[in-house]
Structures are given as C-alpha cells and as structure tokens.
Amino acid sequence: MSKDNKMTGAEAVITALVENGVEVIFGYPGGAVLPLYDALFKNKKIKHVLVRHEQAAVHAAEGYARSTGKVGCVLVTSGPGATNAITGLTDALMDSVPIVCLSGQVPTHLIGTDAFQEADTTGISRPCTKHNYLVKNADLLCATVHEAFEIASSGRPGPVLIDLPKDIQLTNIQYIKKRTKINKILTTVLPQIDVEIISQAADLLINSKKPIIYAGGGVVNAGIEASNLLTELVNLLDAPVTLTLMGLGVVSNKNKNFLGMLGMHGTYEANLAMHNCDVMLNVGARFDDRVTGRLNAFAPKSKKIHIDIDKSSINKVVHVDFGIVGDCKEVLSLLIKEIKKSYNIKSIQSKSSWWNQINNWRAKNSLGFIQGATIIKPQQAIKSLYEKTIDKDTYVTTEVGQHQMWAAQYFGFSAPKHWMTSGGLGTMGYGLPSSVGVQIAHPKSLVIDISGEASFLMNMQELSTIVQYNLPIKIFILNNQWMGMVRQWQELNHGSRYSQSYTSSLPDFIMLAKSFGIKGLRVDDVSNLDATIDEMINTSGPVIADIRVEKEENCFPMIPSGAAHNEMILSSDDKVADTSESGLALV
Amino acid sequence: MSVYQNNEINEEETSRTLSLVVDNQPGTLARVIGLFSGRGYNIESLTVTEIDNRRHLSRISLVTRGTSMTIEQIKSQLLRIVPVHLVRDLTLEGPFIKSELALIKLVADGANRVEALRIAETFRARTLDVTLGSFVFELTGRPNKIDAFIGLMKSLGDIEISRTGVSAISRGDKTETKVLEQIKLT
Numbered sequence: 001m002s003k004d005n006k007m008t009g010a011e012a013v014i015t016a017l018v019e020n021g022v023e024v025i026f027g028y029p030g031g032a033v034l035p036l037y038d039a040l041f042k043n044k045k046i047k048h049v050l051v052r053h054e055q056a057a058v059h060a061a062e063g064y065a066r067s068t069g070k071v072g073c074v075l076v077t078s079g080p081g082a083t084n085a086i087t088g089l090t091d092a093l094m095d096s097v098p099i100v101c102l103s104g105q106v107p108t109h110l111i112g113t114d115a116f117q118e119a120d121t122t123g124i125s126r127p128c129t130k131h132n133y134l135v136k137n138a139d140l141l142c143a144t145v146h147e148a149f150e151i152a153s154s155g156r157p158g159p160v161l162i163d164l165p166k167d168i169q170l171t172n173i174q175y176i177k178k179r180t181k182i183n184k185i186l187t188t189v190l191p192q193i194d195v196e197i198i199s200q201a202a203d204l205l206i207n208s209k210k211p212i213i214y215a216g217g218g219v220v221n222a223g224i225e226a227s228n229l230l231t232e233l234v235n236l237l238d239a240p241v242t243l244t245l246m247g248l249g250v251v252s253n254k255n256k257n258f259l260g261m262l263g264m265h266g267t268y269e270a271n272l273a274m275h276n277c278d279v280m281l282n283v284g285a286r287f288d289d290r291v292t293g294r295l296n297a298f299a300p301k302s303k304k305i306h307i308d309i310d311k312s313s314i315n316k317v318v319h320v321d322f323g324i325v326g327d328c329k330e331v332l333s334l335l336i337k338e339i340k341k342s343y344n345i346k347s348i349q350s351k352s353s354w355w356n357q358i359n360n361w362r363a364k365n366s367l368g369f370i371q372g373a374t375i376i377k378p379q380q381a382i383k384s385l386y387e388k389t390i391d392k393d394t395y396v397t398t399e400v401g402q403h404q405m406w407a408a409q410y411f412g413f414s415a416p417k418h419w420m421t422s423g424g425l426g427t428m429g430y431g432l433p434s435s436v437g438v439q440i441a442h443p444k445s446l447v448i449d450i451s452g453e454a455s456f457l458m459n460m461q462e463l464s465t466i467v468q469y470n471l472p473i474k475i476f477i478l479n480n481q482w483m484g485m486v487r488q489w490q491e492l493n494h495g496s497r498y499s500q501s502y503t504s505s506l507p508d509f510i511m512l513a514k515s516f517g518i519k520g521l522r523v524d525d526v527s528n529l530d531a532t533i534d535e536m537i538n539t540s541g542p543v544i545a546d547i548r549v550e551k552e553e554n555c556f557p558m559i560p561s562g563a564a565h566n567e568m569i570l571s572s573d574d575k576v577a578d579t580s581e582s583g584l585a586l587v
Numbered sequence: 588m589s590v591y592q593n594n595e596i597n598e599e600e601t602s603r604t605l606s607l608v609v610d611n612q613p614g615t616l617a618r619v620i621g622l623f624s625g626r627g628y629n630i631e632s633l634t635v636t637e638i639d640n641r642r643h644l645s646r647i648s649l650v651t652r653g654t655s656m657t658i659e660q661i662k663s664q665l666l667r668i669v670p671v672h673l674v675r676d677l678t679l680e681g682p683f684i685k686s687e688l689a690l691i692k693l694v695a696d697g698a699n700r701v702e703a704l705r706i707a708e709t710f711r712a713r714t715l716d717v718t719l720g721s722f723v724f725e726l727t728g729r730p731n732k733i734d735a736f737i738g739l740m741k742s743l744g745d746i747e748i749s750r751t752g753v754s755a756i757s758r759g760d761k762t763e764t765k766v767l768e769q770i771k772l773t
Contacts, residue, residue, distance in 0.1 A: 314663075
C-alpha cells in the first residue's frame with residue numbers, strides 16, 4: 001500500500017476477500033493472475049491451497065462451502081485456467097453451492113485479439129454461473145467483489161465468477177469498504193410469505209391420513225435451525241419423512257420416522273409411501289427426475305405442498321396445489337406455529353393404519369443383501385465403514401456412480417453438512433478434490449472419500465495436493481474394475497453389451513500410494529474387511545484403501561428409467577420388464 | 588422440461604408479450620437470450636434499448652409463445668437473472684399497446700409506383716427515400732397492420748424489409764416509477 005492510501009487492484013481484491021470473511025482460497029497460478037498471487041504473497045490473512053487442476057479448485061471450494069455454510073473461494077488464471085473451472089462451476093450451479101471464482105484475463109486492450117491464453121470467460125461461464133462480471137473499470141473492483149459475495153450466498157446460493165484483466169489488477173485505486181447494506185435490488189426480493197396459504201397447508205397436514213414429508217438440499221442450505229424445525233414438524237405430525245440425495249442428514253437417520261432416501265435407488269418404503277400418500281410436503285427439493293420417476297404416475301392421489309426459496313422451482317415439472325416461496329427455516333417455523341395453534345391429539349389424524357402399511361413395505365427389507373464367505377459385497381463394505389465410524393465426527397464425500405448410491409443407502413447421516421456429493425450434475429471426480437476442501441475446513445475430523453476406481457482416476461492428481469498439505473483423507477475405493485453404473489445400465493437396457501465400460505490398466509493402488517509417500521491398503525476377503533477399515537481409520541495420515549468388491553454387483557432397489565415409484569425392482573431376480581422404448585431414450 | 592413425460596396438459600400455446608426492466612450492462616441481454624435458447628423456449632420478437640440514463644436501465648419488450656405453465660416458468664426464470672429488475676406479463680395484466688416500426692424498400696415502375704403511393708397514403712406511411720425506380724416507406728403500428736402493408740407491397744415489386752420488433756406498454760394511468768425508484772443510481 002502506498003502513502004496516499006491507494007493500492008493496486010490486485011491488493012484491493014485480496015483486501016475485499018478478507019473483508020468478506022475469506023480464510024482459504026483454492027487456486028492455481030498463471031500469467032494473467034500474477035499480480036493477484038503477488039498480493040496474496042504479501043497478505044498473510046488468507047491461506048492459499050494449491051490444487052493440481054482448476055476443476056479440482058472449484059470442487060475443493062464446494063466441499064469447503066458445503067461443510068461449513070460459508071462461501072467457497074477460487075482463483076484461476078485466464079484461458080485454460082478458466083475453462084478448466086467450468087465443470088466445477090456447473091456442478092456448483094446445479095447443487096446450489098455458494099462459490100466466488102476469480103479468473104485472470106488478458107489486459108483490456110488485448111481482449112478480442114486472440115491473445116495468448118485469452119478466452120471469452122464471461123461468455124463461456126454465463127450459463128453455468130448465477131452471475132458473472134468482467135471488470136473493465138478498476139474503480140468498480142471493490143464494489144464488484146462485495147456484490148459477488150452477496151449474490152453467491154443470498155437466495156438460492158450459486159457460483160459467481162469475476163473476470164479480472166491483468167491491467168485492472170495493476171491499476172492503483174482507492175479501497176472501498178463494503179457498505180453494511182447493499183441498496184440494489186439484487187435478485188428477487190422474496191415476497192411476503194402468504195399467511196393464508198400457510199394456514200391452508202397446515203389444515204391439509206393436520207387432516208391428512210397418509211402424509212409424507214420429502215425434503216432436500218434446500219434445508220441444508222437454510223442452516224441447522226431449518227433441520228431442527230423439520231425434525232420438530234416430523235415428530236409433531238408423526239409423519240414419515242424421506243430425503244433426497246442432497247438432503248441426507250437434515251433429519252437424523254436414527255429418527256424412527258425416517259424412511260431412507262427416495263428416488264431411483266431409494267428404499268421401497270420411501271417410494272411406495274410417496275406413491276400412496278394423500279398429502280405430500282416438499283421442503284427444499286425440486287422434483288428432480290431421479291426422484292419422481294415417470295411424471296404421469298407420480299404420487300397420483302396426493303395434494304402437494306412445495307416450499308422453495310426459488311420461485312422457478314415451483315410448478316417447474318410437477319404441478320403443486322400450494323407453492324410457498326421462502327426460506328425453509330422461516331416457512332417451517334410459521335407452519336409449525338400454525339399447526340400448534342389448532343393442535344390437539346384428536347385433531348391430528350391417527351396414522352396407525354398408514355404406519356402399518358409403511359411397516360409392511362419396510363418388512364420387504366429392500367436394502368437387504370447376502371454377504372457370502374469371501375468376496376466382499378460393496379454394500380457390506382459401506383455398512384462396515386459406517387459402523388466403524390459411527391461415533392466419530394465423520395464427513396463423507398463421494399464420486400458418482402454405484403458406490404455413490406451404496407454410500408447414500410448404507411452410510412447413515414445424523415446431521416446435515418456431513419455429506420458432500422455431486423447430485424445435479426453427477427460429476428465423476430468430484431469426491432477427491434471435494435474432500436480436500438472439507439478436510440481444510442475441518443482439520444481434526446475424519447474425512448472419507450468413498451470412491452469408485454473409475455471416478456478416482458478422473459482427479460487423482462489431487463493426491464499431490466493431499467500430500468503437500470498433509471491432509472489425513474481416507475480414500476475408500478470400491479474397486480470392481482467396471483464403470484459400475486454404466487455396466488449396470490448396459491446389462492439392464494442394452495443386452496449386456498458392455499461397450500467401453502471396463503476399467504482396464506488400473507494402477508496398483510498400493511504402489512500408487514507408496515509413490516506419494518502415503519499408506520496404501522488392499523483387501524479382497526470379507527474376513528479381513530474390518531481389520532483393513534480399522535487400519536485405515538487409525539492411520540494418522542492419508543490412506544488409499546483398495547477395497548476389491550464383487551465385480552458384477554448391481555445397485556438395487558431401482559426404479560427403471562421411465563417407470564413409476566410403484567414399479568420398482570428390488571433385485572436381479574425380479575422379473576424385469578423390458579425398458580419401454582421411451583424409457584430407453586431417458587438418462 | 589424434464590426428460591420424463593409430463594402430465595400431458597393439453598393446453599394450447601398462446602402468444603404472450605412480456606416487458607422487462609433490466610440493468611443496461613454488458614451480458615444482460617446475452618443472459619436473457621441464453622435462457623430462451625438454453626431451455627428451449629421461443630422468442631418471436633425482441634426489442635431493447637435504454638430507458639433511464641441515470642440508473643442505466645433498459646426495457647426489453649419480448650413476445651414469446653407457450654402454455655401458461657411454460658410462461659410462468661419463463662417469468663420465474665427471468666426473475667432469477669441478477670440484473671433483471673422487473674418482469675411484467677402485459678398480456679395477463681390487461682389492455683396494452685403493441686407497436687413497431689418498419690422500413691420497406693420497394694423497387695417498382697410504371698403504374699405500380701402510383702399504386703404504391705396510394706396504398707402508402709392509406710396506411711399513413713411516410714416516404715423517406717425516392718429514386719426513379721424505388722421508394723423507402725416508413726410505417727409504424729401494430730404488427731398485423733405492417734404485415735398487411737408488406738403483403739400489398741410485395742405484389743407491386745421487389746421489396747426489402749427491416750422491422751424493429753414489437754415495443755409494448757400497458758394502457759391506463761399505472762406506471763412503474765415507484766418500483767424503479769428503489770433501484771439505486773449507479
């Protein structure tokens with residue numbers, strides 16, 4: 001900083017980050033961000049985590065953001081730095097994760113000349129960010145950074161990108177502090193919650209004989225209070241509750257009313273309860289196609305209430321009777337108040353026959369599996385991992401595929417923000433870099449990346465990051481030597497023609513671990529599974545655990561593509577009807 | 588739309604005129620258009636220009652087609668765009684005025700020139716350019732009036748058309764001033 005209280009644009013950006021509460025930034029340097037890296041070097045308040053690929057920087061920031069509730073911060077260079085970050089930004093947009101991504105850009109006078117490492121970053125990132133900026137006037141730098149944090153974290157959170165030309169980073173400017181209140185109407189100002197609708201929704205829930213509560217990631221984003229309120233509502237109504245992949249943990253898995261996850265690989269009882277309910281309360285979920293199955297047979301006899309902070313989520317794919325736009329926490333608290341107003345045991349419908357029905361579905365034990373004498377079932381691997389870590393403060397990240405579904409099914413979550421997975425975009429390679437962000441945020445906690453061997457290969461360069469920062473992450477690879485979910489769909493829908501889904505030429509994971517100076521473990525016999533998991537957990541540093549599992553195990557239960565909730569298949573022995581022609585076209 | 592078949596609501600698509608107030612900054616129009624192309628909605632007409640040079644606000648008048656569910660979705664999605672301040676559905680709100688401007692060049696000779704001038708007078712079109720073999724007419728009004736004029740001109744000779752697209756405003760004494768005053772000066 002010079003004497004007249006001026007500083008370079010780069011210094012101003014870093015100062016603004018500190019003012020917005022940034023403690024950690026995930027990034028990778030390059031020509032167009034050298035001034036920013038220089039400013040970071042001089043500023044001692046922000047810890048920079050050097051990743052090995054820009055996609056991983058965004059995923060790490062996502063892991064950090066999701067496990068803390070803070071905004072994740074990313075710094076990448078122009079051109080390839082920015083284009084590499086695109087997958088991460090799209091992932092954050094789909095899963096509503098607050099991210100601020102700073103990207104370098106060629107100096108303003110070179111923009112449009114196809115300069116070295118120039119890319120139209122704002123153009124490329126426009127559809128995959130909540131908002132983005134190209135700062136061409138250095139005097140707007142501070143205000144832009146402040147606004148970006150506001151936008152990323154308000155309403156439905158999402159990624160915001162700021163493209164920073166190199167000359168702007170070098171211009172001397174006056175630092176401007178964040179105003180306590182941003183005047184501008186940022187996004188939609190949320191409308192006043194309609195009290196009349198709340199009271200109608202409360203009536204509907206009180207009088208329902210077969211209600212179901214279905215909650216998702218919106219409750220996680222609304223904070224721990226929202227989770228507590230949701231649990232209070234579940235207990236108050238004695239209603240069954242099911243959670244989406246994104247929502248796992250917002251109601252404890254130990255709650256007796258919890259039916260498990262719903263949807264394509266959800267439990268039988270959750271999906272059947274959805275199908276047969278008379279009133280459905282959706283809290284912070286978006287009727288994703290993995291959840292609804294065939295829409296014209298989705299919960300056909302139910303009245304639907306939908307609480308969401310994003311108005312465009314309401315009536316997007318499923319028409320609902322009552323749409324309530326608002327923060328889950330506020331709406332739930334109003335709803336509970338309203339229900340308590342007219343609450344007495346008699347007025348709340350008895351649900352004993354509904355629970356009897358649900359318990360009959362539960363008795364099917366849709367997550368049951370038979371563990372043989374030697375070969376490890378992937379389900380057993382997750383189950384044992386859960387049982388061994390149940391008393392620890394454990395955070396789980398996953399990649400995408402069969403292992404992700406098995407983790408969702410067999411690992412229990414008793415609190416929100418402990419489960420980081422790529423839901424909307426389904427990004428293979430998400431889990432490892434994400435676990436970096438989680439472990440940075442929670443250095444004392446046990447962080448496990450439940451992985452598949454194929455997904456692991458997608459971002460395994462991050463092993464180097466893990467070693468550099470000595471992050472004691474446990475990489476738990478369910479190794480079946482297949483892209484398991486692709487293989488499963490080829491088996492079910494494409495006559496077992498396994499086109500390109502075999503993962504050949506795998507590395508020796510123990511040798512790989514060794515080459516990075518960390519511990520590698522392997523197990524292929526179920527009798528050694530527990531000992532291997534113990535050894536993994538008790539190792540103080542990072543571990544790669546190569547869990548050799550049953551190669552052709554399929555993930556069940558399953559709603560085949562294009563089918564409805566009540567057309568689930570529970571195991572390979574079920575007579576699987578050929579997928580309909582329209583179903584084949586679905587993903 | 589989801590890839591899963593929708594509860595087929597056999598509702599016909601109708602044309603809707605939307606009026607948006609947005610920040611006049613680079614990228615805003617791209618975001619609006621990107622929303623339509625990315626989500627598979629149609630744009631039938633689009634006009635945009637600055638309407639407030641202190642607050643740097645622009646109006647986008649937009650004509651689109653869809654079922655009422657699609658239109659509601661379009662409106663909600665538009666409101667999610669950060670620099671979009673106001674989305675009004677003029678078709679739904681009540682009576683409104685739609686107007687556009689067209690420039691039409693006609694190359695014709697002989698009696699057709701006389702006929703062209705007579706028709707132009709009937710339509711209250713202005714003649715902006717004359718040569719011995721051509722005219723350029725300027726016409727404003729409702730799109731169907733302009734369609735009719737173009738149809739007639741076509742039969743008189745070779746034509747070239749430039750149209751602005753629809754600009755729209757509600758009838759009556761209601762204005763947006765109060766809402767727009769909440770937007771800070773930049």
